[in-house]
Amino acid sequence: MSTLFVTEAVMLAIYGQLLVPTKPVEYIIPYKTVLELYELKSSDEPLMHTGPDDQHVRRKINELIQYFEEPLNKKKIDRALQLPWAKSPSIPVGDMTIVTILNALDTAPYGELFDPVETELIMAAQRIEAPILTDQYELIQRIIDASIPVQVYDIDDFDFALEEPT
Incomplete structure (x- = not known):
């Protein structure tokens, strides 16, 4: 049984440790965050x-884009885009890591507090009852301040999050 996390696609490019967890992990990634990879690339x-860290992350972003564009993976992602809240079939990205793309929809339930991507992360976490994994301290703080009923972990606490019962 995999541990589930909702996160952004770019987190997988920035934080390599997410791809080599100590136990099976499934990342639920809202599709809009996959589109952000293209924006970050350009x-x-x-x-x-x-500079060296920036070049490394850009290389990893390009690799992730290329991986998602491979015919089988693209077909899986396209399948999820057919219906709101549909999930793609699992896309393996490591020995113990899979990614599932979610066609999340921002219906703006949180007003001006969160941008559309943040809203999709929150709504996805609520919908599938999985914690959010992020490196954005401000997002974590706003979630707490708004008393939004989701669990959220900082990337630095990833190992701890893996040990938490789900």
Whole structure:
């Protein structure tokens, strides 16, 4: 049985440890975050603080885009895009890691507090009853301040999150 997390596609590119967990993990990724990979790829804004780190992350983003564009994976993703809230068949990304793309919909239930991607993460976490995994401290704080009923973990607490009972 895999441990479920809702996260953004870019987290898999930035944090390599997410792809080599100590036990099976399934990442539920809203499709809009896959589209963000293309925006980040073409952006001139630095993604990381140092040049070598930025180049490494950009390389990983390109690899992830290419992997999602492989015919079988693209077919799986396209299947999820047919219906709102549909999930793709599992896409393996490591020995103990799979990704499922979710066609989440932002219906703006949280007003101005959260952007559309954040709203989709929250709604996906609520819908499938899985915690959010993020590196955005401000997002975590806003979720707590708004008393939104989802569990959320900082990336730095990933190992701890794996040990938590689900």
